[in-house]
Amino acid sequence: MASTELKGFILTRxxxxxPDGTDIEYWLASEQRPRKLLxxxxxxxxxxxARHRDAVQAQLAxxxxxxxxxxxxxxxxxxxxLGVYARQFRQLGRLARALQPLQIPLYEADVRPHxxxxxERFITAGVVVEGGQRDGDTIVxxxxxxxxGYRPQVSVVSLDIETSATEALYSIALDGTRPRTVLMLGDPPDASTEPPDFTLVYCASRREMLERLNAWFVAHDPDVVIGWNVVQFDLRVLQKAADACGVPLLPGRGRKPIAWRTHPGQQGYLFAPMPGRVVVDGIxxxxxxxxxxxxxxxxxxAQALLGEGKDIGDAYDKMAEIERRYQQDKPALAAYNIRDCALVLRIFEKAALLPFVLERAQATGLQADHFGGSIAAFSHHYLPRMHRLGYVAPNVGEIAAKAYPGGYVMDSRPGFYDAVVVLDYKSxxxxxxxxxxxxxxxxxxxMQAEDASGLVHGPQGTRFSRERxxxxxxxxxxxxARDAAKREGNAALAQAIKLLMNAFAGxxxxxxxxxxxxRLVSAITLRGHEIMKRTRDxxxxxxxxxxxxxxxxxxxxLQRPHxxxxxxxxxxxxxxxxxAWWTRALREEQGLENFLEIEFDTHYAKFFMPTIRGSDVGSKKRYAGLSVDAQGREEMVFRGLEMARSDWTPLARQFQEGLLSRIFRGEPYRGFVADYAQALLAGAKDELLVYRKRLRHRLDAYQVNVPPQVRAARLADEHNLRMGRPPQYxxxxxxxxxxxxxxxxxxxxRQSGIDYAHYLDxxxxxxxxxxxxxxxDSFAALTSAQRRLF
Known part of the structure; x- marks a missing residue:
């Protein structure tokens, strides 16, 4: 064994x-090849x-x-x-459970060793490893x-599978490394076909497919596995197939299995930790x-970002086509499979998702494939600083949950306006x-200081130390760090840091x-209320x-056209x-340095704020406007209105945009309204009449209140059963x-005629x-002729 030093980026932990203590394992993407740090x-x-010393010592035996x-x-x-030091981490959990009946809390016992x-070393993702002993690719x-500042070049594979309607595994596609590969169940076709732009490997059994997949991971050794719903579907189905075949699924580095975990608060949601490899779901x-x-x-x-897609029909047409290709044209199924992989790779590139994921890990201290996690990120940053201030963290639940004020929302003044400018406080x-x-x-x-004169006074009687x-x-x-990332053109890091900072108050x-x-969060939100009210004044x-x-x-x-x-x-x-006013006011009022910064956001040459439907009260979080930038470029902006909401049809969104656009630009609108209604009744807008809604519960959970989407779903599943197909909804x-x-x-x-009156009304x-x-004006007045048609 020889000593070593290298830079690395933590992929997994x-x-x-x-027996001798807790072992911690980090896999690093390094300047050379992947390394395991043990x-x-x-x-x-x-x-x-400390007052519970005797009770704790009684448990130590x-x-x-x-x-x-x-x-x-x-x-x-x-x-x-007192510090409770344990040779094995699980001993702390056992001690916490033993003390629970005595109502003795053990603090920070849930902070995992890695x-x-x-x-405690202020490390997030980029590291320098010093010293240690090398044993092959392992540093001990x-x-x-x-x-x-260290960022690695990581290798990526996009993984996708195709299955039958009952999730029987047909093929596995792997793209991002050369050669692009599809593992296909079955025998090759008798007739020769044009050579594809990927390697198509036929496997006599699913067992052979999975063994070849394991071997592929050893041979190509990617740092990152990406896909679309890759954990909840692809990896889950692969694990199910492996279990059925009696062959281990070993995609982790060192031929390790997936360490499956379930989400504690979300039934059926899975995590797939893979030693040495980051698994990133595109969604x-x-x-x-x-x-x-x-x-x-x-x-x-793919259609939205790339302008192309993969569609081969609706859900059942698609499954029927997959089945046909598997039975009759396996090369075509393989091409379809590998195309999905390619689309995922291109979406990741177009949206810069992989740089964002890596920069997010560097900003938060969380593993790169740990999404969400604002609480864990806060703890990662705050706990070591809190310890150095002389405190240990409280346990979850020490303060009972209660409501607190949210963000300030000002009463709106509804109507149409010329020349509205939006000013926005930066973070x-x-x-x-x-x-x-x-x-x-x-x-x-x-709050425990006897002399309050030197403290920062906040809302609801809160007081904060100026020094600690x-x-x-x-x-x-x-x-x-965010400002530096912006200067350097690192948009991914700037976005990751912005999201992290904004999450801390929440x-x-x-x-x-x-x-x-x-009281702590109210000191932020109520201060926000004060700032917005004083800005309004x-x-x-x-x-x-x-x-x-x-x-x-x-x-x-601005009170007049500008x-x-x-x-x-x-x-x-x-x-x-x-x-400038805030800088003076805060210095004079509490001797504070001002970090509040308002910025110019948007100029609306025309602006519309609606009322709450059925009243004269102005709505909140709903408006539209014609924005104009410094170069004079115009853009229609909608926030919270029908065209921006998923529970309205494309018909409603197109109509709203067309009507407001004409009014904002001073164009005639009455004829547009009448003509649009006429076109609807004539069947010229039929392609825009589709509702797309989510069923948020099981279909049989809707008993008393049965909304339209549930009635439609029940009709669809009744039809599926009549056709001998599994239900969808x-x-x-x-x-x-x-x-x-x-x-x-x-x-x-659809069998009945369209209810045009419904869409009109x-x-x-x-x-x-x-x-x-x-x-x-009114819709009825402008469409009276059309209304007589029904």
């Missing part, structure tokens, strides 16, 4: 208890209040290897604590320090990066944390978080009018003045249907009247 005989730690040590730490309740090792007992990655699509099916996303909640020193330890220190805190420093570090308001405290003192505000944005009506350049200049002046899902004279009918099974009229009412 794992721990296991051994840290042997690590000690685990938790904490207990049954738990050999545990030790108590004096520490200069205390709880949030100011109780001194996470604690990293967080090296020392780690952070390497925040989850897109959602984590804040992409939004009406449907996250591979076909829909408002993180900037509140920085400016007003909002912090869990800071709150504890401030950790969260403002964390946010400041992330803020600077974490403090999550009852599942160990730092949950309604400021712009109105300048002679403008605030017509709406939402959490961190304020919509300012040219585009003039409106942009007014907005720039307001931004400069508001920021018993467990929920998405259904496409139209409203007919016979009621809601599935799109593919339920889709077009509500939209039209919301827009036309402020103008003294």
């Amino acid at each position: 794992h721990w296991r208890d051994a 840290l042997r005989a690590q000690t685990s730690v938790a904490f207990v209040a 049954t738990l050999p290897g545990l030790q108590l040590r004096e520490l200069a730490l205390r709880t949030f309740g100011q109780e001194p604590v 996470d604690r090792y990293l967080m 007992d090296g020392r780690l320090r952070p390497a925040p 989850e990655a897109l959602r984590a990066a804040m992409w939004s699509f009406p449907s996250f099916s591979l076909e829909s996303v 408002l909640y993180p900037s509140i944390i920085r400016t007003f020193l909002v912090d869990p330890v800071g709150l504890v220190e401030g 805190h950790g969260l403002p420093e964390i946010v400041t570090g992330l803020w600077h 974490v403090l308001g999550a009852s599942e978080c160990r730092f949950f405290n309604p 400021f712009v109105e003192r300048r002679g403008y009018r605030a017509i709406y505000g939402d959490t961190d944005s304020i919509f300012v009506w 040219g585009n350049g003039e409106a942009h200049a007014v907005a720039a002046g307001l931004v400069q003045d508001i920021n 018993q467990q929920g899902g998405w259904i496409r249907y139209v409203m007919t004279r016979g009621g809601p009918e599935p799109l593919a099974l 339920k889709q077009l009229q509500p939209i039209a009247d919301a827009i036309l009412h402020p103008m003294g």
Whole structure:
């Protein structure tokens, strides 16, 4: 064995208890080839209040290897604590359960060894490994320090399978490495075919397919496995097939199996930890990066991002075609299979998903394929800083869950406006944390201080220490890192950091978080209310009018039409003045440095704020406008209106966009409304009448209230059963249907004539009247001739 030093990026992490202690395993993507880092005989730690020493020592006789040590730490309740050091991590869990009947809490006993090792060294993903001994590709007992700027070149494979309707495995496609490969069940065709642009390997049995798959992973050794619903479907079906064949599925590095886990709060949802390889599902990655699509099916996303797709029919036509190709044209099935892999690769490239996933791991400290995880990311950053401030973390549930104020939403002033500018506070909640020193330890220190004169005073009587805190420093570090990422053109890192910072305030308001405290999160949200109200007062003192505000944005009506350049200049002046005013006000009021920063967001040459349907009260979070940028480029913007909501048909969205576009641009609209209604009744809009709705429960759960989508789904499944096919909708899902004279009918099974009156009254009229009412007009008046037709 020889000593070694290298840079690496943590792909996966794992721990296991051994006789001499807990072993921690990290797989790294390195400058050379993948390396496994093994840290042997690590000690685990938790904490207990010192007054419970005797009760804990009474348990030690049954738990050999545990030790108590004096520490200069205390709880949030100011109780001194002892460190409980364990040879095996699982001993801490056993001790926690033994103390539970005595109502003695064991603090931080749930922090896993591989996470604690990293967080206490301020390591997220990039590392430098120093020293240690090398045993092949394994480094034993090296020392780690952070390497925040290191990013590896990772190898990627896109995996996809094809199956029968009953999930019998037919083929496995692997793309991203050369040669592109499809493993196909069955014998090759007798007739020769054109050679495909991939290697097609025929396998006599599913057992052989799976053994070849295991061998493929050894030979090609990818760092990252990507796919579409790859864990919940592809890997799950592969594991099911392997179990049925009696052959192990070994896709992990070192020919390791998948360490399957289920989600504790989501029945049926699976995790597939794969030693040494990151598994990234395209759907989850897109959602984590804040992409939004009406449907996250591979076909829909590929069409939206790439302008092409994979569709070969509806759900049953598709399965029938797959079955036909498997029976009659296996090369065609293989081509279809590998195309899915290629589409996933291209979506990842187009949306820059892999850089985002890696940068997210670097920003959060979580494993790269751990999506969600805001609470875990907060703990990763906060716990080591809290320890250095002399505290241990509380346990989840110490403070009972209760409601707290959310973001400020200003009452809107409905109507049509010329010249509206939107000003937006940059990362408002993180900037509140920085400016007003909002912090869990800071709150504890401030509330127990005898002299309140030097503290930062917050809403609801909260007080925060000016000197002892950790969260403002964390946010400041992330803020600077985000600015640096922007300067360097690293959009993926900038986006990952922005999402992490903005999640921190929400974490403090999550009852599942160990730092949950309604007073703490209210000190952020109520300060946001104050900031928005004072900003509204400021712009109105300048002679403008605030017509709406939402959490961190304020919509300012300039009171008269402005040219585009003039409106942009007014907005720039307001931004400069508001920021300067905050700097003075905060220094004078509490001696605080100002990190609040308002920015100019949008100029709407025309703007519409509707009323709540059936009233004169202005709506919230719903508006439309014609925005104009500094170069004079126009764009129609819709927020929360029918065209942006999935429960309205394409007919409604197209009509709303067309009507508002004409009004905003000063074009005649009455003829458009009448002609659109006429075209609907004449059948010229039939392709726009499809509802697409989600069944959120089992089909048999709808008993008293049976909405249209459920009626349509029941008709569809009755038809499936008559055709000898399995039902589609018993467990929920998405259904496409139209409203007919016979009621809601599935799109593919429509037998009755379309109920045009329904679409006229339920889709077009509500939209039209919301827009036309402020103008003294109505849908009925403009379509009276058409209404006489029925």
